[in-house]
Amino acid sequence: xxAPSLSPPQATPATSLLKTLGLVSTVCGLIIVGAYxxxxxxAAANRRLALERTVFKVIPAAKSMNEWQATxxxxxPAGGEAAAGTVKFYAAYDVEGRLAGxxxxxxxxxxxxxxxxxxxxxxxxxxxxxxxxxxxxETPGIGDKIVTDKAFLANFAALDVKLNADLSALANxxxxxxxxxxxxxxxxxxxxxxxxxSRAVGKxxxxxxxxxxxxxxxxxxxxxxxxx
Amino acid sequence: MNDLSQARNFDEFMExxxxxxxxxxxxxxxxxxxxxxxSAVNALAMGxxxxxxxxxxxxxxxxxxxxxxxxxxxxxxxxxxxxxxTVVDYVIQAVSLELYEALxxxxxxxxxxxxxxxxxxxxxxxxxxxxxxNNALGMGLGFSLGLFALGAVREILGAGKLFGVALxxxxxxxxxxxxxxxxxxFVLGAWLLLFAALKRRKEARLxxxxxxxxx
Numbered sequence: 001x002x003a004p005s006l007s008p009p010q011a012t013p014a015t016s017l018l019k020t021l022g023l024v025s026t027v028c029g030l031i032i033v034g035a036y037x038x039x040x041x042x043a044a045a046n047r048r049l050a051l052e053r054t055v056f057k058v059i060p061a062a063k064s065m066n067e068w069q070a071t072x073x074x075x076x077p078a079g080g081e082a083a084a085g086t087v088k089f090y091a092a093y094d095v096e097g098r099l100a101g102x103x104x105x106x107x108x109x110x111x112x113x114x115x116x117x118x119x120x121x122x123x124x125x126x127x128x129x130x131x132x133x134x135x136x137x138e139t140p141g142i143g144d145k146i147v148t149d150k151a152f153l154a155n156f157a158a159l160d161v162k163l164n165a166d167l168s169a170l171a172n173x174x175x176x177x178x179x180x181x182x183x184x185x186x187x188x189x190x191x192x193x194x195x196x197x198s199r200a201v202g203k204x205x206x207x208x209x210x211x212x213x214x215x216x217x218x219x220x221x222x223x224x225x226x227x228x
Numbered sequence: 229m230n231d232l233s234q235a236r237n238f239d240e241f242m243e244x245x246x247x248x249x250x251x252x253x254x255x256x257x258x259x260x261x262x263x264x265x266x267s268a269v270n271a272l273a274m275g276x277x278x279x280x281x282x283x284x285x286x287x288x289x290x291x292x293x294x295x296x297x298x299x300x301x302x303x304x305x306x307x308x309x310x311x312x313x314t315v316v317d318y319v320i321q322a323v324s325l326e327l328y329e330a331l332x333x334x335x336x337x338x339x340x341x342x343x344x345x346x347x348x349x350x351x352x353x354x355x356x357x358x359x360x361x362n363n364a365l366g367m368g369l370g371f372s373l374g375l376f377a378l379g380a381v382r383e384i385l386g387a388g389k390l391f392g393v394a395l396x397x398x399x400x401x402x403x404x405x406x407x408x409x410x411x412x413x414f415v416l417g418a419w420l421l422l423f424a425a426l427k428r429r430k431e432a433r434l435x436x437x438x439x440x441x442x443x
Contacts, residue, residue, distance in 0.1 A: 012297040020296055024304050027288075028311035035315040042322035050325045135329060140266060141386065141404035 051118075055090050058120030058130040059101035062092030068223070070215040075222060087212045091223045092120075099224050101129060102216065106208030110200035113137045115146075117204050121161065121213070123220045127185075128159035128174075128205060136197075143197035152191050152198065160185035161209050168214055176202035237362055244366030250343050251374025251416075252423045257343040260334045261375055262412035268391050270330050271379025275372025277320065277335060281312040282344045282364045282371075286352035290360035293353045305348045306339070313338045343371060374419075381415050382406045 056062045067078035070087045078088060089104040102121040107114045115138065119131040130153075138144050146152055164171040172186040176199040182189035190198035250256045260278070265271040285308045289296075296304050317335050320328045328335070338344070347367055352360035383389055386406030388396045405411050 012299055017297055017300050020304065021300055021307075024292070024296075024307055028307050031311050032314050035318045039318040039322035043318065046322060046325050137332070140407045141402060 051090075054118045054132040054134060055092055055103045055120075057132045058103055058118060059092045060130075061094045061100040063095050063100075064097075065090045065092045065103070070212055070219075072215065075216060075219045087208070087215065089212055089216065097225060099123070102223075104208055104212050105134060106204035108200040108203035108207060110136060110138050111143050111194075111196040112139065115197060115200040115204060117201060119156075119205050119208070121209070123217065125158060126160070126162045126217075128156055128161055128209075130156050131201065131205065138194075138197050143194050145191050145194050146197055146201055149191050149194075152189070155182070155188045158185065159188065159205070161205075161213060163213055163217055167218060170206070170210055170213065174202055174206040174209065175199075237359075240359070241362050241366040244363065244368070244370040245373060246370070248367075248370070249374055249423075250367055250371045251378070252419060254343075255420075256346065257341045257371060258416075259337065260341065261371075261378060262409070262416065264331055264334050265375050265379035265382055265412060265415075266386070266407045267330075267383040267389075268376060268380045269327070271375035272372060273320070273327050274331060274334065275368070275375040277316045277331075278338055278341060278344070278371055279365065279368025281309060281316055281338050282347055282368045283361055284312045284315075285309045285344060286347055286360040286364035287357050289348045289352040290355060290357040296353075301349070301353065302345075305345060305353075309344055309348065310339045343367065377419055378412065378415050381418075382411050385415075386411055 052065065055065050068075055068089055068091055069078050070089060087104065089102055091102055092100045094100040102123065103118055104121065105116065105118050107116040109115070113136070115136040116134040117131050118134050120129045121127075122129045133147050136144070138146070159174065160172065161174060162171045163169070170186075172184065174186050174188065176188040176190045176195070178195065179190050179192040188198060188202045190202075244250065248254060251258075251261055257278070260274050264274045285305070288308050289305055292304070313336060316338070320331065320335060347364055351363050355363070380390060383391075384395060385403045386408075388394060388400040388402045394400075403411075406415065
């Protein structure tokens, strides 16, 4: 007759369980909200700084920047509702407020997850003048060479992204080609051993430039001087 | 009396750092230990983040130990741990985005680090707050030390750097596999081997001593 001893010695009533969980959740909720509020400004400032740093890196002459949107109807300063088909870009200015270059983001699938980059565009030569990584999870020591390999970076000294005659798309598709087989200024010589990541950079630039440049270039005069 | 309890506290504290080291002795929390230790900075950041979560949640679990019914204790501990992980997540974003990107999903995964839940359940729920914090701090620092031992070796061999400072000349050809996933296992295996050898030597010495006294 050991049945009575098998039943739980003292079952806690449900209300007490609920009360405990409610109390714990309330305390935890307060802690989370407090931490979110406390760190929000610093985190936002960090993100802005990181973006600025990348923009200034791909456009070395830049000292300040404005965020813009390119829509099918033209370009306008960022803010308000972003309709479908708009592309975000950054207009960077030098010390005297002259346009130093345009920066925009691109993304493409790499070896591991998306490779997100930011590239600098010079309207004067209609070419890409550099790129920087925004986020990537590429293999350390292999795929992450795209930002350190000098021969690879030389591709972006003046990567040709001229528009075609009716300004509807790039004249030549930007593309990464196998290491050592680059023949045209719109091709990217891939890093041997990191072809997938190199291709991702090429595709990211191509996809973004095809979207942005046909909308942007006809309007470039609007951006010549920095708006105060 | 006071000296005695102080000594005991210190013992308890050192327990996590040395005798019960989470990485090298208990072999707990291997997921972050292998995944994020590609550099010394990442390893230390992960270690300190885990320490912070462990100390705070153990303190709260210990404070609530009398009012939490046993039926819901695991649920309660997980909620508490998840709270402090969220806090750490926000704080790291505010401190350095670079670090945040590097640690990636492993910050959120601190929630399911068995080490923390184990401390909350096995220690903090049975001891007053100060003792719980003391123990958690020791364990956390032990964990950080373990991660650092992995991260430093992997960064030196795999990238030729320590804390981002190049140690060897430009001609150094890094041993890339060390910063890839297999490197984590190699280095962990080597450290475990070292610790097992140390332990065996100590046991042999103790046995020799004990035999001498006993006879």
